[in-house]
Amino acid sequence: MTINSAAATPYFKRLRTFATSYFYFYMILGHVHRNLSRRNFNKTNYNQMKNHFRSIDWEDEMEDLTYEEAWQLLKDNYDQAVNDSVPLQKDKKKYKPQWLKSSVKKSIKKKYALYQKCRRTENYRDYVEYKKQNNKTRKLVRKAQAEFEHKLMKQFKQKPKAFYSYIRNKQKVRVGVSQLEKPNGDLTDTDQDAAEILSKFFHSVYTNEPDGEMPQMDRQVGINCFLSDIALTEDEVKKRLDALNPDKCPGPNNIHPQILKECSQELARPFFLLFRKSLESGELPSDWKIARVTPIFKKGSKTKAGNYRPVSLTCIPCKILETIIRERMLEHAKNQNIF
Structure with a gap:
């Protein structure tokens, strides 16, 4: 009809x-x-990547290098392996x-x-x-x-x-950083100005320890119970690599935890050598001191820098070394009955 x-x-x-x-x-x-213009880590050719890492004599390559040079060598080989073994997501999704x-x-x-x-x-x-x-x-x-x-x-x-x-x-409304209020009361015009205001505020709330000698404290342990060395083994480094969460985001240097976890057997040796050089020198590679800081809005006015809190994304290898050092310090403190 x-x-x-x-x-x-x-x-x-x-x-x-x-x-x-x-x-x-x-x-x-x-x-x-x-x-999309990113790499598809789910389609990584891990056999090719592992063969690349196995082909390198890390002991010989890192023998005469500083901790900074050793990290750069490891980073360059990692980038080469990713470029060769991880396909790009070229097509539109x-x-x-x-x-x-x-x-x-x-x-x-x-x-x-x-x-x-x-x-x-x-x-x-x-x-x-x-x-x-x-x-x-x-x-x-x-x-x-x-x-x-x-x-x-x-x-x-x-x-x-x-x-x-x-x-x-x-969510229909995405909360981001809006225009921020300057010290003179005006609002920022560019993202660069907003980033500088947030950076100054985040630095201002950090605790700055005074220079000079450490305060004297009553001795609670024996004179020969100092933690003079951090014991480190290749097996422990591999264990830490295996324990990584592959779904976590890579740090500022784009070292993906999924790659570290899948290639833990091949990468345990170079990271062990690198960590040992860092502990012996008492220094960290400059890349490890860089963090990707994201401001997260809490509440109140969005124009106030004090209403944002920083969330930092740091280097994954640095986190692994920090975990090992923390475990050694806790073991030492328990053995000495400090707490």
Whole structure:
């Protein structure tokens, strides 16, 4: 049954307002793309990468190098191995909700086909058929979303990153750094000015220890119980590499924890030699002192620098060495009954 344009108004006028919502379904079906320019570590050729690390005589290469030169040698070989073994994500990635199942996708496609048919024929029966499919699709979408969110909640302890990633994607308003207030009351005009204000504020709240001699304290342990050396073994370095979380972000020097974990057998030796040089010299490579600091808004006015807190992303190899030193200090303190 075909109806004229006047009688169609109660149905097809509403139907035409649905057209804008189909941009969302275009996104689901893959017609909207995002450009990506990053490496796909999930497709790494680890056999090739491991062979590259095995081919290097680390003992001979690092023998006469300083801790800074040894780190640069290790970093250069790591970068070369990544360039050779980790493919680039060159193609465009289609936007796809995490909860989208194949059955839901088919239902969305069928709904869109009925929508086009209804618009073309302006037939009441086609409109009823479209409405039935629309209601069915809506129920499937809600069910798929609910099942996916329930699954995220059950796996929260094992995969907290997936949960928080989904929450961030659901947020309609992204909280970032806005214009900040200068000391004279004016607002910043550029990101560089805002970064400098935040940097000065973060530096001002750090505790600056005074120069000079350390304060005298009552001796609580024997005179021969100093921790004069940090025992370090290659097996412990490998153990620390194996314990890395591959889902964590790489540090400022782009050393990915997934690579370190997968190639722990091959990289334990060079990192052991590097850590030993650093401990013997009492110095750290300059790259390890660099952190990527991100300001996180807390509450209050977004124009006040004091309402942001810094979160720093530091070098992963430096974290491993810090963990080993901390364990040695705790063992020494317990052995000497300091606490």
